[in-house]
Amino acid sequence: MLPTRSTPYAAGTARPVTPVSIAARHLARLVEQAEAGSVGSDLGQEWLQELRDCRDLVAGLDPYLERCTTPESADLRALARRTAEVDWAGGPGAGYLEQEMLSGHVEGQLLKMLVHLTRAERVLEIGMFTGYSALAMAEALGPDGRVVACEIDEYVAAIARECLASSAEGHKVSVRVGPALDTLAELARAGQRFDLVFVDADKAGYTGYLNTVLELDLLSPHGVVCVDNTLLQGQPYLDGPPTSNGEAIAVFNREVARDPRVEQVLVPLRDGLTVIRRVDR
Ligand SMILES: C[S@@+](CC[C@H](N)C(=O)[O-])C[C@H]1O[C@@H](n2cnc3c(N)ncnc32)[C@H](O)[C@@H]1O
Numbered sequence: 110m111l112p113t114r115s116t117p118y119a120a121g122t123a124r125p126v127t128p129v130s131i132a133a134r135h136l137a138r139l140v141e142q143a144e145a146g147s148v149g150s151d152l153g154q155e156w157l158q159e160l161r162d163c164r165d166l167v168a169g170l171d172p173y174l175e176r177c178t179t180p181e182s183a184d185l186r187a188l189a190r191r192t193a194e195v196d197w198a199g200g201p202g203a204g205y206l207e208q209e210m211l212s213g214h215v216e217g218q219l220l221k222m223l224v225h226l227t228r229a230e231r232v233l234e235i236g237m238f239t240g241y242s243a244l245a246m247a248e249a250l251g252p253d254g255r256v257v258a259c260e261i262d263e264y265v266a267a268i269a270r271e272c273l274a275s276s277a278e279g280h281k282v283s284v285r286v287g288p289a290l291d292t293l294a295e296l297a298r299a300g301q302r303f304d305l306v307f308v309d310a311d312k313a314g315y316t317g318y319l320n321t322v323l324e325l326d327l328l329s330p331h332g333v334v335c336v337d338n339t340l341l342q343g344q345p346y347l348d349g350p351p352t353s354n355g356e357a358i359a360v361f362n363r364e365v366a367r368d369p370r371v372e373q374v375l376v377p378l379r380d381g382l383t384v385i386r387r388v389d390r
Pocket residue numbers: 210211212213235236237238239240241242243259260261262265287288289290309310311314
């Protein structure tokens with residue numbers, strides 16, 4: 110997303126991490142250079158206008174989605190602000206934790222909508238970070254609904270606990286700190302099942318998480334699995350060497366596409382959300 114039309118949390122520091130926001134940044138730079146005359150003196154006005162149109166089309170999409178989506182609650186907004194205030198570059202998670210991990214308003218609202226549509230009562234989150242998506246889903250649950258949120262990092266889990274404790278619906282979230290695969294095994298041993306599973310942790314672990322959820326019978330009969338970042342900044346479909354995360358997502362997407370146990374749709378919202386349901390029973 111362009112800095113001038115950035116996230117609603119006004120930090121102004123968020124870097125583009127989705128295909129649309131990355132394309133918007135490329136186009137904005139091209140327009141800037143073209144207007145300054147540094148792209149080529151023979152550049153026609155018609156060509157420049159087309160470039161501006163492309164920039165506006167792409168750069169305007171995310172802000173428009175924000176405006177047309179039901180606003181987030183005051184608690185979610187506070188949690189996002191608290192996350193934006195953390196010094197990620199200088200903190201204990203420097204190098205692997207960053208503000209941009211937070212899913213945010215529109216995706217949070219989609220998750221809430223999915224909780225409503227599936228009438229979910231039990232939600233499992235794999236990769237909680239500071240708790241935005243966990244709290245969003247908790248807000249959509251009935252009074253007896255529960256979210257079990259897995260997080261490996263104690264530092265972000267502490268921030269999440271603090272934000273959840275000061276929110277109206279945070280008491281529905283139970284935080285489990287440790288490697289998610291261990292927590293999944295414990296939940297399966299306890300006979301727990303979930304109506305909605307949101308996978309948003311380490312990308313290299315995605316295939317393992319889906320297989321574990323299916324094989325250990327953690328998904329209730331009408332349950333759905335939602336998997337985040339399945340567009341991974343466009344890397345799975347772009348030429349050029351992908352990062353290790355891009356490669357992991359490309360492999361995950363290929364395996365899901367040929368897995369006879371499930372059917373799925375990749376929704377191109379933000380950095381891609383694949384919604385999966387079981388069809389083999
Ligand atoms: C993209 S963030 C999650 C964002 C969160 N769902 C939200 O919407 O705000 C990914 C999180 O997964 C956590 N994580 C990474 N590997 C993990 C693992 N093996 N088990 C549990 N959590 C893990 C990271 O520490 C990080 O906080």
